[in-house]
Amino acid sequence: MDQKRILLIVGGGIAAYKALELTRLLRKAGVAVRPILTQAGAEFVTPLSLSALAEDKVYCELFSLTDEAEMGHIELSRSADLVVVAPATADLMAKAAHGLAGDLASTTLLATDKPVLMAPAMNVRMWEHSATRRNLATLRADGVMFVGPDEGAMACGEYGPGRMAEPAAIVEAVMAALGGGARPLSGRRALVTAGPTVEAIDPVRMLTNRSSGKQGYAIAGALAALGCEVTLVSGPTALPTPAGVVRVDVESAREMLAASEAALPADIAVCVAAVADWRPAETGETKIKKDGKAAAPIALVENPDILANLSKGRRRPRLVIGFAAETHDLEANAQAKLAKKGCDWIVANDVSVAGTMGGDDNAVALVTKGGIERWERMAKGEVARKLAGRIAQEFR
Numbered sequence: 161m162d163q164k165r166i167l168l169i170v171g172g173g174i175a176a177y178k179a180l181e182l183t184r185l186l187r188k189a190g191v192a193v194r195p196i197l198t199q200a201g202a203e204f205v206t207p208l209s210l211s212a213l214a215e216d217k218v219y220c221e222l223f224s225l226t227d228e229a230e231m232g233h234i235e236l237s238r239s240a241d242l243v244v245v246a247p248a249t250a251d252l253m254a255k256a257a258h259g260l261a262g263d264l265a266s267t268t269l270l271a272t273d274k275p276v277l278m279a280p281a282m283n284v285r286m287w288e289h290s291a292t293r294r295n296l297a298t299l300r301a302d303g304v305m306f307v308g309p310d311e312g313a314m315a316c317g318e319y320g321p322g323r324m325a326e327p328a329a330i331v332e333a334v335m336a337a338l339g340g341g342a343r344p345l346s347g348r349r350a351l352v353t354a355g356p357t358v359e360a361i362d363p364v365r366m367l368t369n370r371s372s373g374k375q376g377y378a379i380a381g382a383l384a385a386l387g388c389e390v391t392l393v394s395g396p397t398a399l400p401t402p403a404g405v406v407r408v409d410v411e412s413a414r415e416m417l418a419a420s421e422a423a424l425p426a427d428i429a430v431c432v433a434a435v436a437d438w439r440p441a442e443t444g445e446t447k448i449k450k451d452g453k454a455a456a457p458i459a460l461v462e463n464p465d466i467l468a469n470l471s472k473g474r475r476r477p478r479l480v481i482g483f484a485a486e487t488h489d490l491e492a493n494a495q496a497k498l499a500k501k502g503c504d505w506i507v508a509n510d511v512s513v514a515g516t517m518g519g520d521d522n523a524v525a526l527v528t529k530g531g532i533e534r535w536e537r538m539a540k541g542e543v544a545r546k547l548a549g550r551i552a553q554e555f556r
């Protein structure tokens with residue numbers, strides 16, 4: 161295979177130091193790295209460090225006589241298989257979303273004809289600001305791929321989403337985007353559902369649940385990393401779309417079913433979403449007012465069963481996998497669900513363990529017609545990779 165090349169744009173954030181480790185890991189993986197360092201980026205890491213690790217020249221200036229003579233900025237923007245922005249500052253995202261081209265990094269992002277992968281890193285308020293949300297949506301719609309950000313303690317002392325993905329996770333996303341890793345699911349299509357559903361009671365109230373979507377998103381990403389074409393049908397979450405995944409946003413169980421059916425035909429369906437079993441029989445068109453008497457009972461009706469629906473019919477995916485969130489009798493309930501729904505595998509997770517819903521770890525058991533496999537507690541990303549590996553084995 162020809163050596164893969166990336167153009168690495170390093171923006172001006174604290175996380176720029178991680179770009180050095182990212183560069184080292186990419187070089188170790190045999191990927192050529194040509195860095196562009198923004199003026200603000202150079203306040204955090206030196207061109208010399210970046211150049212030494214990349215084993216290439218670092219480009220910093222748009223108006224550089226020597227650089228422009230050696231390699232014009234347009235040529236530079238196309239001199240790689242993939243453009244990676246890490247850290248992608250709020251500023252770089254805004255410039256790219258609006259087509260600004262006032263410096264070398266933003267000009268490169270506007271001029272390139274190559275795919276772009278961004279690893280955002282910024283303070284949680286900056287990440288959650290409506291301007292950044294708009295820019296993110298614009299960039300996604302333009303086909304830009306994203307990895308991270310992670311949630312956690314930040315250098316500024318605050319806590320939340322905004323921390324740059326770890327270099328190893330960025331390398332994984334780069335490999336998936338480059339198609340450089342093993343791609344045993346290439347040519348296969350998967351549907352993954354994730355997150356909660358939301359059922360409206362009236363225009364301001366709703367029935368929902370605590371699902372964060374983390375496990376489903378990780379599975380969608382892990383399948384995409386193995387070359388699978390993935391449609392992720394997602395209830396409302398605060399998560400970025402995994403690299404290489406097409407995401408369809410829905411709210412209610414009925415919308416989720418319709419979007420899932422629209423994603424067929426598929427070879428694989430993984431139903432991870434926490435779909436509401438019931439919805440209000442009627443949705444108030446206006447806000448239901450209290451009248452000083454006892455609260456009116458909300459009559460509920462059953463929602464369609466997405467897993468059972470996908471498990472039958474002419475367009476049934478070859479492998480249908482359901483998730484069972486259980487608080488008790490985990491394995492017995494999972495076995496019963498497998499038989500009742502007509503799916504092939506059930507991944508049972510014990511949500512009675514504090515922190516599983518919304519947390520980063522999961523302890524699951526894989527229930528197939530052949531028996532039960534108990535997996536030790538591990539990060540949701542690990543569960544996703546292990547499950548994707550098992551799925552790939554089925555399609556060998």
Ligand SMILES: Cc1cc2nc3c(=O)[nH]c(=O)nc-3n(C[C@H](O)[C@H](O)[C@H](O)COP(=O)(O)O)c2cc1C
Pocket residue numbers: 170171172173174175198199200201248249250251252265281282283286
């Ligand atoms: C100490 C310090 C840390 C910063 N960290 C970040 C950051 O993590 N993310 C971000 O978007 N901006 C951060 N900024 C602001 C950017 O450096 C600033 O918006 C700059 O113009 C970005 O330029 P660039 O996008 O061309 O790299 C930081 C600024 C300072 C002074």
